[in-house]
Amino acid sequence: MEGGHGVPPLIMLVEDNDLIVECVEIHLRREMFSVITATGYTEAVQLLHNHTPGLIVLDLILDDGNGYDLCRTLRTGGNDGEFARIADIPILILSACADEDDRLEGFRAGADDYITKPFSPAELIFRVKAILRRSMGVSIARIEIGALQIDPRRHEVRINHHLVKMTLKEFELLHLMASHPGRVFSREELLERVWGYSYLGNTRTVDVHINRLRHKLAEEGLCDDLICTEWGAGYKLELPALKEAAVGGSGDYRALNSWQYGA
Numbered sequence: 001m002e003g004g005h006g007v008p009p010l011i012m013l014v015e016d017n018d019l020i021v022e023c024v025e026i027h028l029r030r031e032m033f034s035v036i037t038a039t040g041y042t043e044a045v046q047l048l049h050n051h052t053p054g055l056i057v058l059d060l061i062l063d064d065g066n067g068y069d070l071c072r073t074l075r076t077g078g079n080d081g082e083f084a085r086i087a088d089i090p091i092l093i094l095s096a097c098a099d100e101d102d103r104l105e106g107f108r109a110g111a112d113d114y115i116t117k118p119f120s121p122a123e124l125i126f127r128v129k130a131i132l133r134r135s136m137g138v139s140i141a142r143i144e145i146g147a148l149q150i151d152p153r154r155h156e157v158r159i160n161h162h163l164v165k166m167t168l169k170e171f172e173l174l175h176l177m178a179s180h181p182g183r184v185f186s187r188e189e190l191l192e193r194v195w196g197y198s199y200l201g202n203t204r205t206v207d208v209h210i211n212r213l214r215h216k217l218a219e220e221g222l223c224d225d226l227i228c229t230e231w232g233a234g235y236k237l238e239l240p241a242l243k244e245a246a247v248g249g250s251g252d253y254r255a256l257n258s259w260q261y262g263a
Contacts (some may be wrong), residue, residue, distance in 0.1 A: 009054025009132060010034045014070065015094070016043045016063055017041035020117075024057065024094075027121040039067025042100075045073075052086055055132060060095040060106070065211070067093060068109045077151050094119065107155040107168070134172070136191055143178050145239065148222060150175055159220040160165045169194060170213045173206075177227065177237035186234040211233055 011028055015021050028035050036051060038044035040062045050215045060067035072093055077084035093106045098116040106114050112131050115124060136213075143150040149158040152175055157164045166174070172194045175187060185193070187203035195205070214227055228238045 010036065010051065012044070012047065012051070012053040012056045013037045014040075014056060014062070014067065014215065015059045016040060017059075020059075022057055022125065023121060027125055027224060031125055031129075033128075039063070041070055042071060046084065048074075048083060049082075051088065053088045055092065056108045057092050057094050057128070058111070060093060060097050060102070067095065068105060071106070071109035071111055094124070094126075096239060112155050130195075134176075144238075145178060145181075145226075146176075148217075148226075150178055159222060161167050161219070161222065164220055166213070166216065166217055167209075169209055170216070173209055174213055174227075174237075177235065181237050181239050184230045190234070206235075227251070 010145075011033045013021060013028075013035060015037065017022070021037055021039075023033060025035050025037065036047060036053065038047050041064050042054075058070060059160040060065045064103060066178055071093075072091060073079070073081050074091070075087055077087045080134060084206075090112045091110060093111045093114045094117065095102070095106070096116070097103075103114045103116075110147055113127050113135075115127060142152070147160045147163070151158075153170055155168070157166055157174060173190065176190070187206045190206050210227060217226060226237060228236050
């Protein structure tokens with residue numbers, strides 16, 4: 001996996017435990033990633049003024065602050081807009097805080113993934129690579145499709161402004177397809193883009209998650225064919241206006257204009 005001009009992405013590690021820093025650095029460098037480290041909130045902010053990492057691995061409990069606050073600061077672009085250039089940077093939380101409330105708070109603060117300590121270095125590398133793959137070509141801007149609103153920074157889906165509870169994978173499936181309306185994604189590609197692993201001979205998990213997603217959307221009043229099955233090919237999210245165009249209809253095309261990226 002490479003960054004711009006064939007250079008492996010720079011990874012920033014924000015961690016105050018020397019043993020964990022040494023372990024993570026060794027495994028990241030084995031995968032040819034460049035690594036910079038910060039032992040606390042203040043040092044991380046200072047480094048981010050001069051570096052643009054491709055991903056941040058972030059501890060939550062730091063001597064001079066916490067990872068939630070750093071997440072929020074980056075997602076809002078900083079107090080004076082000094083971090084606007086990296087507001088969309090992928091963030092992976094690596095923390096001993098293992099409660100569900102801690103994980104959900106991490107996602108609300110803007111994290112892309114969450115691993116609890118103790119952790120497997122191999123899994124950490126796997127997730128780093130998966131996040132970097134998923135971050136390519138998917139906007140982090142808010143998406144609105146009629147009554148449906150998707151906010152990737154908060155990992156929230158709302159229908160008519162009502163919050164819809166979704167698992168992380170359901171959210172990522174919906175966000176990916178809504179970022180590319182009308183495009184067909186094969187089951188194998190969805191496994192790669194959302195779960196982070198290649199086709200292993202069983203794509204049933206994709207079908208199960210799609211069915212659950214359709215059910216949740218339908219419960220909130222959206223038509224259950226917003227996510228369409230292309231037999232023999234895969235799935236796509238199709239706007240009503242695109243459906244009209246596909247059959248040569250002359251229906252109301254305002255639905256097409258209701259799809260937009262928010263601020």
